[in-house]
C-alpha cells in the first residue's frame with residue numbers, strides 16, 4: 514500500500530495502474546470535542562432519504578448524503594448540535610434527490626473541505642446546481658473508485674469498494690447501481706455503507722473478493738427488496754442493520770422481503786422511521802447502538818383520549834400548523850399545567866395543545882436480557898418484524914402468556930419477550 518501525503522489545502526486524486534490501493538490522508542479541520550477514543554456514527558432521522566454523520570475519535574467529521582432539500586436545515590442543525598464546525602469530507606453516495614437534496618443548505622453553514630462523488634453522469638437540476646456551487650466555492654471534488662482508501666488521522670479509514678469502471682448499465686436504476694459503497698474501519702469496528710446499491714452492485718461486490726465483513730450494516734436503498742440479497746448479507750455478516758426511511762413512505766420501504774432476509778441473517782434491525790436518529794458508538798470493538806434520546810429527556814408515555822390533538826408551530830416546534838394527530842400513544846417529553854405539552858410525534862419534537870391528553874399510568878418496561886421480538890400480523894400495527902436491543906424502553910400495555918403488548922415508535926402490537934422489567 515502506498516501512502517500519499519496530500520497538501521492540506523489541495524487534496525488531489527492520484528491514479529495509477531500500479532496502485533492496487535490508494536491511501537489518501539485527508540486534510541483535517543480543527544478537532545472538535547471528542548474524547549479521543551470513541552467513534553460515533555449518527556444515522557440521522559431525515560424522513561425518506563439518507564444522511565449519516567461520522568465523528569472520529571479526534572473529532573473529525575464526515576457527512577454521508579444529505580436527504581431531500583426540505584431536510585437541509587434540519588441536518589445542518591443536527592451537525593451544529595453535534596459540534597461540527599467544518600466537514601472534513603462529504604460523501605455523495607449517488608446523485609438522487611433523497612441523497613443530495615439537502616447538501617447545498619448544509620454546506621452554506623458548514624463548509625466541507627472536500628467531497629467524494631461517484632461521478633456518475635446524471636442530468637438533474639439539483640445535481641448540476643450542487644456541482645456549480647462546489648465549483649464556485651472552490652470545494653475540491655474527488656472521484657470515488659474501488660480500491661481508494663481515505664485515511665483519517667486517528668486510525669480511522671474509509672475503504673471504497675464501489676463503484677468501479679466500467680459503470681454498471683442496464684439495471685433498474687444505473688444511478689443507484691453505481692452508488693459509492695464503502696467500509697468504515699476503526700480498529701476492530703467496521704461498518705458498511707451501501708448507498709442505494711442494486712442487486713447487480715451486490716453481485717459485482719461478491720465477485721470482487723474485497724473485504725466486506727462489517728459489524729454494522731447500513732442497509733441498501735432504504736430496505737428495498739431489490740437489494741440485500743441473502744448472499745450479500747452472509748458475506749457482510751455483522752450484528753446490527755440500520756434502515757433509513759420515512760414513516761409510511763410512498764415506496765413502502767422497507768420492503769418485507771428484505772427485512773425478512775436481514776432478520777433471517779440474524780441481524781438486529783434498527784429503523785429511523787420507528788426510532789428517530791440511531792447512534793452507533795464504538796471504541797474500536799463491538800458497537801453500542803440505540804436511538805438518540807438523552808437520558809434527561811427519557812420519554813414519559815401519554816395517550817390522547819380525544820380524537821384530535823392540535824400540534825402548533827412556533828419557537829421550539831417543528832410541526833406544521835394545524836396538524837392533528839389521532840388518538841393513540843406517543844412520547845411526551847414535557848408537560849405544563851396550562852395544557853401545553855412537548856411531544857414527540859412522527860419523529861419531530863414540538864409543542865401541542867392537547868386538551869384530550871392524559872398521562873399514561875401504564876408502566877414503562879425495559880429489555881433486561883435477550884431481545885424483544887416485534888411481530889407483525891393480527892393485532893399488530895408494526896410493518897415488519899424486528900428485534901429490540903438490550904435496554905430498549907417500551908410502554909407495556911398488557912401481557913398474554915409470553916407475549917407482551919407494547920407501544921413503540923407510535924405503533925402498537927405484540928412482541929415476544931426475552932426478559933423485561935419496569
Ligand SMILES: [Zn+2]
Pocket residue numbers: 562563609611612709734735
Ligand atoms: Zn434513496
Ligand SMILES: [Zn+2]
Pocket residue numbers: 607609688689709
Ligand atoms: Zn437512488
